[in-house]
Amino acid sequence: MSESPVGKEQLRTWDRRYVWHPFTQMAEYEPMIIERAAGCTLVDVDGREFLDGVSSLWCNVHGHRHPKLDAAIRRQLDKVAHVTSLGQSNPTTITLARRLVEIAPKGLEHVFFSDDGATSVEVALKMAFQYWHQCKQPKPEKTAYVALGDAYHGDTLGSVSVGGVERFHAMFRPLLFDVLRLATPNSYRPPAGVPVNGVLEHCLGELEELLRQRHEQIAALVMEPLVQGAAGMVMHPRGYLRGVRHLTRRYGVLLIADEVAVGMGRTGKMFACEHEQVVPDLLCLAKGLTGGYLPLAATLATDEIYGAFLGEYAEGRTFFHGHTYGGNPLGAAVALATLDVFLEEQTLSRLQPKIARLGEHLARLAELPEVGDARQCGLIGAVELVRDKATKEPFPWEKKRGIRVCEHVLGRGVWIRPLGNVLVIMPPLAVSLGELDRICEAVEAAILATLS
Secondary structure, three states: OOOOOOOHHHHHHHHHHHOOOOOOOHHHOOOOOEEEEEEOEEEEOOOOEEEEOOHHHHOOOOOEOOHHHHHHHHHHHOOOOOOOOOOOOOHHHHHHHHHHHHHOOOOEEEEEEEOOHHHHHHHHHHHHHHHHHHOOOOOOOOOEEEEEOOOOOOOOHHHHHHOOOHHHHHHHHHHOOOOEEEOOOOOOOOOOOOOHHHHHHHHHHHHHHHHHHHOOOEEEEEEOOOEEOOOOOEEOOOOHHHHHHHHHHHOOOEEEEEOOOOOOOOOOOOOHHHHHOOOOOEEEEOHHHHOOOOOOEEEEEEHHHHHOOOOOHHHOOOOOOOOOOOOOHHHHHHHHHHHHHHHHOOHHHHHHHHHHHHHHHHHHHOOOOOEEEEEEEOOEEEEEEEEEOOOOEEOOHHHOHHHHHHHHHHOOOEEOOEEOOEEEEOOOOOOOHHHHHHHHHHHHHHHHHOOO
16 A cells, blocks of 8 residues: 655655755754756756756756656666676676777777775775786875865775865874875965966965975876866866876876766767876766766776786785775766767767856856956856955855855745855756856846845
8 A cells, every 4th residue: 555645844854854864964954845857957846847057966967757767767777676786797797898998098998896985095095006006116105185275185095085175074184194285286275476377386385395205105197187076166277187187197196087977978079088198096986977866986997007906816806995885887887878968969079069058157156246246167157156256355254245146146036055155057957048047147136135
């Protein structure tokens, strides 16, 4: 016997009572319960419609309820829903691995599947560590990691260790390993004493000095290419990624590219590394890999790294790491469909007018009072709110300036989430020009309506 339908108020009560939401102060939580969605539109239990202005946390690519993605999951359900990757495999996951190698930067030849972005980074950190113990010329003293200021790579202990967002991670410091931290290459808020046009030279110089002194102890550098997401959508100066790759190769340090947020077309190319013709040693993917449908992550590795793990069982060279749902066939099926839709709908080429339109809106938003900076990389937009445009003085975190704007935007039928004082505009790649206009116009109206 099926249960009676649950009323809206009962759901809200249960949501407050039983569900512990991430990155949410539950004492202040007000339920927003999404019942269904289609395309770029979310519909809540009251029937209200909202444009999805942040791709359901940066992961939806081709829109909600895309018929080809829905069909792919249904077809896979008629075969098998789950096959472990520990000692077994399945045709769908095998095919996805091959497709990823075909489209990834040349040289990444092997795919390790896990569950989400944090685990894909955790995998890469452990692979890098073990690699230096087992490569042709072992260097077991290489145990340190380099990461950027304000970095975010997930919430497992390893990924938090290389993260650098103080507000997220300060509580857990006693549990973390030490990391060599570099200044954030932020052209809007440069390192102290560095002019805006000197950020690239300064930050690469800082990295080179660190590598010169410590390369014998450093296993890998981990970074988000082009854009540091949770840092506030910090856009790196052009040439920084290429410079990092050059220096890490020169000093024998592995490069881990965390493309969990910036991969799968977000920057205008399938992978952010393509913009500067960079091939990392390890590449981390998740979020948009399945079009935002199901949890699936991948860590791609070079032949050099993969080869260091091969040998007789008794040698103990195996990578002893795994996840129950790593490489799950349902996730792999919708990931394959996502790649198919990229080709069939020419998603990347059709993205260019949308990127240009977003740029036009951001240029206008940059002129508003309390907007210190409006920046863009592909279909990623960020609007930074400041108390003083001239000095770039930020609003205090507790003033909830970004939250207030987003609440007003919600009243205009658009859903976005802030990163502190930074408003993020990151809709599905399938967004129409008209929908993009509505999102940006709602943001503009909300900023003006909530001026301090």
